Amino acid sequence: MATEPITFEIRPMDQFIISPLFSEGDLNWYTFTNQSLWMLIALIGIILLFVFGIRKGEIVPGRVQSIAEVIYVFVHKMVLDITGEEGLKYFPYIFTLFLLILFGNVLGLLPYSFTFTSHIAVTGILALFVFISVTLLGFIKNGLKFLGLFWISSAPLALRPILLIIEVISYFVRPISHSIRLAGNMMAGHAVIKVFAGFAGVMGLGAVAPILAIVAVYGLEMLVVVIQAYVFTILTCVYLNDALHPGH
Amino acid sequence: MASTSDKSSSVGMPQLDFSNFDNQTFWLLIFLFLVFVVIRILVMPKMEETLTNRSKIIEEDIQEAEDLRDKAVEIEKTLNYEIETARIKANEILRNCKEEIKRNTKDALADIDVKIEELVKNSEKNIESLKSEATKEVNVLSKKLAPEIVKALIP
Numbered sequence: 001m002a003t004e005p006i007t008f009e010i011r012p013m014d015q016f017i018i019s020p021l022f023s024e025g026d027l028n029w030y031t032f033t034n035q036s037l038w039m040l041i042a043l044i045g046i047i048l049l050f051v052f053g054i055r056k057g058e059i060v061p062g063r064v065q066s067i068a069e070v071i072y073v074f075v076h077k078m079v080l081d082i083t084g085e086e087g088l089k090y091f092p093y094i095f096t097l098f099l100l101i102l103f104g105n106v107l108g109l110l111p112y113s114f115t116f117t118s119h120i121a122v123t124g125i126l127a128l129f130v131f132i133s134v135t136l137l138g139f140i141k142n143g144l145k146f147l148g149l150f151w152i153s154s155a156p157l158a159l160r161p162i163l164l165i166i167e168v169i170s171y172f173v174r175p176i177s178h179s180i181r182l183a184g185n186m187m188a189g190h191a192v193i194k195v196f197a198g199f200a201g202v203m204g205l206g207a208v209a210p211i212l213a214i215v216a217v218y219g220l221e222m223l224v225v226v227i228q229a230y231v232f233t234i235l236t237c238v239y240l241n242d243a244l245h246p247g248h
Numbered sequence: 249m250a251s252t253s254d255k256s257s258s259v260g261m262p263q264l265d266f267s268n269f270d271n272q273t274f275w276l277l278i279f280l281f282l283v284f285v286v287i288r289i290l291v292m293p294k295m296e297e298t299l300t301n302r303s304k305i306i307e308e309d310i311q312e313a314e315d316l317r318d319k320a321v322e323i324e325k326t327l328n329y330e331i332e333t334a335r336i337k338a339n340e341i342l343r344n345c346k347e348e349i350k351r352n353t354k355d356a357l358a359d360i361d362v363k364i365e366e367l368v369k370n371s372e373k374n375i376e377s378l379k380s381e382a383t384k385e386v387n388v389l390s391k392k393l394a395p396e397i398v399k400a401l402i403p
Contacts, residue, residue, distance in 0.1 A: 029270040
């Protein structure tokens with residue numbers, strides 16, 4: 001208590017700072033950063049699980065192969081259920097998105113790691129990728145009939161113009177909500193953990209309480225991390241389904 | 249403090265520091281492409297092969313099990329049929345035996361009756377002859393004894 005001016009400063013957002021890894025100074029567009037490093041680790045993780053894990057292709061799968069198969073079949077079934085037979089053509093793209101997000105999220109839970117899915121730039125690019133390709137696909141597959149997505153023919157005629165406005169707005173809000181949902185969830189959880197950790201750092205013995213809170217939040221985050229990857233993927237499937245069958 | 253609060257954290261949220269968006273986009277696209285290539289070339293063919301192999305084997309096993317079950321049902325049917333015919337045959341044999349036994353018993357009883365009758369007849373004849381002999385002897389003896397008795401009575 002005597003030393004009143006404790007430098008009590010929690011910087012929960014510092015964990016998201018992108019900095020160059022192998023070079024000093026400015027960040028150019030090609031600089032390898034801590035974010036790139038964790039993308040690389042995610043890629044390595046994907047290769048370890050999905051290439052080396054299923055290398056033997058056993059009929060009765062072992063542990064690692066089971067995990068890989070469960071994830072694969074899960075996403076495959078999701079695409080099939082939501083978009084139908086013709087959506088399966090786009091399964092590799094959706095599976096790519098799912099795996100990169102899932103591994104980014106899960107690896108982000110490691111202490112001292114960097115969560116690249118917490119950056120709006122990353123999720124924004126992913127969401128834009130989905131938005132642009134789904135929109136193009138809708139026009140290529142259905143021509144101008146794709147615009148029927150906004151003209152709800154099952155609604156009363158008087159309501160349709162209003163619904164048209166609502167539908168158009170909601171369509172263009174999609175990439176924003178799609179990306180901010182993921183980045184926001186990732187950022188919030190990590191920031192909360194960081195804040196509690198900051199409390200624990202200055203509380204001495206009383207640090208037990210924030211540490212317990214960290215454990216609780218961490219457990220919650222383990223759920224959120226997987227669910228957000230799932231949500232991103234399932235929304236991608238829903239959007240794809242809209243493009244493939246705009247008439248509902 | 250001055251070193252950390254420059255540039256990146258001056259925004260408050262590093263996510264909103266637009267100066268490095270080009271860098272993030274570049275690396276994201278590279279790794280997105282790499283993950284896609286890995287999935288398309290290395291993961292999917294192997295995974296599909298493994299999964300179809302498994303489902304094929306499972307299907308074959310189920311088919312085999314169904315065949316075996318059908319076979320078992322057939323075997324059971326023939327077994328039941330054989331048991332049924334065997335039972336009918338056994339019943340027939342049993343009935344035949346019973347009838348034979350009955351017939352045999354009747355025959356034997358009839359035989360014995362005849363024999364017994366014969367024996368009775370013979371015995372009656374014997375008794376008759378013995379009787380007549382006995383009366384003859386009694387006559388002879390009484391003729392012999394009569395003078396003796398008289399002698400004894402008349403002293």
